[in-house]
Amino acid sequence: MSWQAEYLDILKNDFLDRSCLNTIRRFQSSYELRIHCETELLGCGLKTFSSLLETLECPVVHVLDDLLSSAYQKMSSQGTAESCWPRLYTDASIIRSLACLDASTAQAAIATLDRAIIVAGAIGVGRLDLTLSLIRRTQVEFLTISPFKPMATLPSLSPISIHLPTSCxxxxxxxxxxxxxxxxxxxxxxxxxxxxxxxxxxxxxxxxxxxxxxxxxxxxxxxxxxxxxxxxxxxxxxxxxxxxxxxxxxxxxxxxxxxxxxxxxxxxxxxxxxxxxxxxxxxxxxxxxxxxxxxxxxxxxxxxxxxxxxxxxxxxxxxxxxxxxxxxxxxxxxxxxxxxxxxxxxxxxxxxxxxxxxxxxxxxxxxxxxxxxxxxxxxxxxxxxxxxxxxxxxxxxxxxxxxxxxxxxxxxxxxxxxxxxxxxxxxxxxxxxxxxxxxxxxxxxx
Structure with a gap:
């Protein structure tokens, strides 16, 4: 198993299994069943959740891009407070970054993961750590990392206070x-x-x-x-x-x-x-x-x-x-x-x-x-x-x-x-x- 597949497996373990999802489709009116199988992502709708689930098995770039666009629009809409949309944006970003990942796409993948942090807060249990870990792994595998060499620090000078005519x-x-x-x-x-x-x-x-x-x-x-x-x-x-x-x-x-x-x-x-x-x-x-x-x-x-x-x-x-x-x-x-x-x-x-x-x-x-x-x-x-x-x-x-x-x-x-x-x-x-x-x-x- 590749290291990219290991990251996808982490996501899979958090999602509903197929049998539970199919049961929800058949019995959507059953409140008890929905509570039993509920995940935060289901708040985005079964169709959206199903699309995301499909990309775990076979990441399709245009489907993931559509999910990201939809989630971003929902988050940008005034009055939309549902946490499912930042969560969808985060998970879709992680899967999108792993799609066709190689040296030629590494920088774009890292930017996608950074947007998950900046735009959506990498929301979800363990998602921030997963996102940061994936960024680091992508850098190590595909990019050149320059080591830091400490230099002598300059002495700190006491500031001269600047008087403002607007203060007394x-x-x-x-x-x-x-x-x-x-x-x-x-x-x-x-x-x-x-x-x-x-x-x-x-x-x-x-x-x-x-x-x-x-x-x-x-x-x-x-x-x-x-x-x-x-x-x-x-x-x-x-x-x-x-x-x-x-x-x-x-x-x-x-x-x-x-x-x-x-x-x-x-x-x-x-x-x-x-x-x-x-x-x-x-x-x-x-x-x-x-x-x-x-x-x-x-x-x-x-x-x-x-x-x-x-x-x-x-x-x-x-x-x-x-x-x-x-x-x-x-x-x-x-x-x-x-x-x-x-x-x-x-x-x-x-x-x-x-x-x-x-x-x-x-x-x-x-x-x-x-x-x-x-x-x-x-x-x-x-x-x-x-x-x-x-x-x-x-x-x-x-x-x-x-x-x-x-x-x-x-x-x-x-x-x-x-x-x-x-x-x-x-x-x-x-x-x-x-x-x-x-x-x-x-x-x-x-």
Whole structure:
């Protein structure tokens, strides 16, 4: 048996056997029988499930492509919440990647598997591990993997804080960092910064995330990632696309980067934003140390009583933010507590409390982006995003935005984060960020 057939056998063991499926076809009205033989994929319909089952015996490319297209359309439809469609997309992607797999199709197969992670979350018991294992096996069998050779890391320089005319205060620095008990009792109520909190992380040392060679090595060849195209998601020409990880890294100004050819998309700003890169490239998860604060289960705040933790099992969402100098996250709110760690480069941050929301000149609820990257999934419109650019406004604009200067400016605060610095942001707080260099950050929503 080939190793490809072994992967298909893993899927077969999870599906209904033929006799059970045929019984369901004959007795579709039997509720008890359907419960007995039910699988998540049956939610997509017996015809769809049967088509997928047939491809396990004989992978037919056009059938698999049709299944992927159908599942993607269902997932993209507003109001479609059935988990069967991401599961169908995941399983069809795995089977599709194994169809006619050889050296000539290996890169396309890996891209198909990456899309299962990016688009569908590789949903299903054991599916993420199976997908990652298949990616690695395909790389080893058919592609060239370059070993990583550690280089001396550059010393981290203390950032010079950039003053923003739109803020009246500096974000408080706590030194030493609050204890777990102190955080639970009081510190969770207001924002604060911890200088050099992550200085011992491998990501800032032996496994430097400032190294393009290291970032290539943890992914291996032929990987793809989602990026935003455009410096600011409020712009009309802003969009998203999937590009090769190697091409994206070539676009950035990282250590040990050899620009032998002009970077692709050199007239555009590319930003990997709000993506769980640590799930897609799990070796990166060994390079950070998750702080105990994120497991403190803080309660809702008086000025943001609607707070609820993330709905996944861990009640924790870790995202990566990687982009060039000048990328901007405009002023917006998130519904979670956020521990934000700057790993590479500098980033200037602007904050304001929830109490000033009425004066932030937000987009109306009727304004909807098809793929709004703001993390507030409970408000899919851009009503949690300000029309103001807090990085370019000046006191000369008081006549244009009088409520901002009267109510927001006196309470706004800012700072510049350097590599190793951590920032705590309570839910509902307005925040905006601008990269002062090539920047790599990690957010932990809890």
């Amino acid at each position: 205060h500096n974000i408080p620095i706590i030194d030493p960092a609050p204890s777990f008990t102190s955080f639970q009792q009081n510190a969770y109520r207001l924002p604060f910064m911890l200088r050099q909190y992550a200085r011992s992380w491998p990501a800032l040392n032996a496994h430097s995330w400032a190294s393009a060679a290291y970032l290539r090595s943890v992914a291996g060849p032929a990987r793809i990632v989602p990026v935003e195209v455009g410096a600011d998601y409020r712009a009309h020409d802003w969009t998203q696309q999937l590009i090769k990880w190697d091409e994206f890294l070539a676009f950035l100004d990282l250590n040990d980067q050899l620009h032998t050819t002009p970077p692709p998309n050199n007239n555009k700003v590319l930003y990997l934003a709000q993506h769980n890169l640590l799930i897609q490239f799990p070796d990166l998860s060994r390079d950070i140390i998750i702080p105990d604060y994120v497991y403190s289960c803080p309660p809702p705040l008086e000025d943001f009583p609607q707070y609820r933790p993330p709905g996944n099992d861990e009640q924790l969402v870790i995202n990566a933010w990687l982009g060039p100098q000048g990328t901007i996250s405009p002023a917006h709110t998130d519904p979670y507590y956020n521990l934000y760690v700057q790993v590479v480069g500098r980033k200037t941050v602007w904050l304001a409390p929830p109490s000033i929301s009425a004066y932030m000149y937000t987009f109306g609820p009727q304004t909807v982006q098809d793929a709004n990257p703001a993390s507030n999934k409970t408000e899919p419109s851009m009503s949690n995003t300000s029309q103001l650019d807090v990085f370019t406004l000046s006191p000369d604009d008081t006549h244009t935005y009088p409520q901002f200067w009267e109510h927001v400016f006196p309470q706004a605060m800012s700072t510049t984060l350097g590599a190793g610095d951590a920032l705590f942001i309570p839910p509902g707080w307005w925040h905006a960020m601008r990269a002062e260099d090539t920047s790599f950050s990690v957010s932990m929503w809890f």
